[in-house]
Amino acid sequence: MNRWHGIDEFLAVAETGSFTKASKLLGMSVAHVSRYVSQLEERLNTQLLTRTTRKVVLTQEGQVFAHQTKQLQHAMDDATALLAEQQLTPKGSIKLTAPVMYGESFIMPAVHSFMQKHPDIEVISHLSNEQVNLLEDGYDLAIRLGHLKDSSLKARRISQRRLVICCSPEYINKFGQPHSVSELHQHNCLIGNNSYWRVKEQGQDKHIKVAGRLACNSGWALVDAAIKGLGIVQLPDYYVNEHLADGRLTAVLSNVAPEPEGVWGVYPPRQFIATNVKALLDHLVATVQVSDL
Template identity: 35%
Template sequence: MDRLAALQAFAKVAETQSFSEAARRLRSSKSAVSRHVAALEAGLGARLFHRTTRSLTLTEAGRDYFARASRILADLEEADASVSQLQAAPRGRLRVNAPMSFGFLHLAPALGDFLARYPEVELDVTLSDRFVDLVDEGVDVAVRIGSLTDSSLVARRLASIRRVLCASPDYLKRRGVPQTPDDLKRHDCLSNTNINITREWRFIHPDDGTPWPVEVRGRMNANSGDMLRVAALHGHGFVHLPTFIVGDDLKAGTLISVLEPYIAQDLTLNAVYPTARHLSPKVRAFVDFLAERFGGDRPYWDATA
């Protein structure tokens, strides 16, 4: 008995409730389909269909077997499609979303290499710090930083994101170096209004990791990490930013990191995309490219920092 042919014949008869219609859809003969089903029943030692002159219905055993056989055939079809798509060249328009700062500083310089590698792909990139619904807005892939809560998305972790609290040497000379997070209450702190609904900065106790929230104040806030970086470079206060924004400044000594043991390092850089049974070649290629360029626990911007 050809087990695969018998499963396909059985499943098609169960779907159509007709040997004749199943044979037509399988481009086979009614007698061949009947032989496959009969051989399957004989091998299982169970009747799968109730047959009368007017109707054809599944038995209890047939219903259970149909549910399992359908999953097997679907998995086999998906495996075939997956291999076929791996062989296909990435092509078509790819819609990408990324945060503003990371997009300007790191994603934009990398995209030329991606386009050179895949000449049949066209990119449509949007940069935004607001939450983007990938399905509603037709986005194929998004680069996201932080914890992920949308279970309808597939996420691939790319890299760790390290945060620092830093200020210019001039500011530290004038105002002093904080020894604990509570000391920040006496300092100017520059907050990102995209992230901080209140002016509470969150730290941890270095001994046991328990939360240590601090209410901070400052004379300037902005919805851009890049703008806050410039303000800190000019001596206007402390910023709490990822190293992918301030890594070069830390290396050059134009910004100084403080209170490092008190900062929780729990953020990650992720590539996310909507769930799908078959991942398109262009999405697979782009996610693999991001992992190649940015992946690892110590990405290149931390090496400079």
């Protein structure tokens, strides 16, 4: 049984001295108020009110109980008001993690502008390409790129990224331009964290193996190598957008480009997301739109 059950009704009767007035105050029927107060008295095994045809008065036990529960009611009102205030003005600490390059370039600038708007927010950020355990390490939010693995965590899509295959005009002038995936084996491909590229042919997602004489786990290093004509590279759009725009890189095999991948805000599976984390996610969704650059 809910220990709060009937207390609001009892206090309304105690304050107004009438079941009828209490029912009007609470917006419910007299029978409802009377039933809830009677159930409360039965649960406490104590008579709280003396009922007559003309008026309702508190018993001595009712006076003591009313005094104490009124304080509880005030505490509940204060707690509710505090939550409402926090929803209007996010407060408290947020611990988050994000991949290094993406975090430096896009997430942290957005976090900083969020903190400018909300001076009562504190942020502890850890940028790492290692995927941390949110629950074990106490993180409130993690930024994940690409396809999410099956997980009990909750996720919200913040933005998206496109994978682009490109090379320099100088490379094309010297070695020609591939017009199909099958021609890539004739070209020097710049290798990132793995030797497979994602493409989409005839509506099917595929992973194709590529090879070349340079492998590096830095996207910026691979961009530099591509600009200098060392080969063809596949990278997320935020690495190459600027260079595609200024002509130092040229997109190739655009007809087999895979569907855009999600950029996700991932958080622990609580029933209700913390107000400050929700506010930060709303801000990230509104401000991080990398693919439109």
